[in-house]
Amino acid sequence: RKEVEQDPGPFNVPEGATVAFNCTYSNSASQSFFWYRQDCRKEPKLLMSVYSSGNEDGRFTAQLNRASQYISLLIRDSKLSDSATYLCVVPYNQGGKLIFGQGTELSVKP
Amino acid sequence: SQTIHQWPATLVQPVGSPLSLECTVEGTSNPNLYWYRQAAGRGLQLLFYSVGIGQISSEVPQNLSASRPQDRQFILSSKKLLLSDSGFYLCAWWTSGGSYNEQFFGPGTRLTVL
Numbered sequence: 702r703k704e705v706e707q708d709p710g711p712f713n714v715p716e717g718a719t720v721a722f723n724c725t726y727s728n729s730a731s732q733s734f735f736w737y738r739q740d741c742r743k744e745p746k747l748l749m750s751v752y753s754s755g756n757e758d759g760r761f762t763a764q765l766n767r768a769s770q771y772i773s774l775l776i777r778d779s780k781l782s783d784s785a786t787y788l789c790v791v792p793y794n795q796g797g798k799l800i801f802g803q804g805t806e807l808s809v810k811p
Numbered sequence: 812s813q814t815i816h817q818w819p820a821t822l823v824q825p826v827g828s829p830l831s832l833e834c835t836v837e838g839t840s841n842p843n844l845y846w847y848r849q850a851a852g853r854g855l856q857l858l859f860y861s862v863g864i865g866q867i868s869s870e871v872p873q874n875l876s877a878s879r880p881q882d883r884q885f886i887l888s889s890k891k892l893l894l895s896d897s898g899f900y901l902c903a904w905w906t907s908g909g910s911y912n913e914q915f916f917g918p919g920t921r922l923t924v925l
Contacts (some may be wrong), residue, residue, distance in 0.1 A: 744916035744918055746916070797845075798845075798860060799914055
């Protein structure tokens with residue numbers, strides 16, 4: 702099992718759609734998780750952190766299922782500006798090392 | 812506020828030439844620093860990380876090396892570039908004083924080896 706594995710994508714959705722990405726991780730000891738957003742040819746930027754069962758920020762909801770070792774990201778009412786690659790990130794240890802998933806590309810169309 | 816700088820932004824180098832990429836952080840002290848590489852269409856691969864001046868941990872065997880001559884300076888080097896070294900190189904920082912394990916990335920250097 703890969704350390705962090707994401708839906709392969711790409712996801713092509715119309716504006717206003719709801720889309721969900723899944724991510725599984727192998728390290729059952731991980732305590733915190735992150736979703737980063739990466740625009741084309743740009744650096745990744747933190748979108749959401751997940752420390753307990755979930756987190757919600759406007760149209761974005763991240764959920765954590767520790768028993769099944771997966772994290773999901775739900776985007777409601779998709780906007781054109783949501784088009785990007787979404788990276789699932791799991792800490793390797795407590796020293797700041799992170800393991801990045803391959804990313805899921807989202808394209809929101811008019 | 813903290814900022815992170817990388818230069819150059821883009822670089823085209825011939826095979827066999829040397830490489831030096833620089834990363835500097837402002838507005839924080841004693842950060843952990845990281846070098847990642849992202850090949851075209853691939854995820855981020857951690858290359859090196861450093862917890863302090865002169866302390867470097869290598870994650871994957873390769874022809875690259877890293878150095879940390881000052882607290883807020885991190886340098887990625889190669890004596891002879893390979894075609895496979897092409898990619899998007901990202902520097903990142905983290906401190907225990909910030910959000911747990913959240914890393915902040917620089918703007919990156921896009922390297923093409925011909």
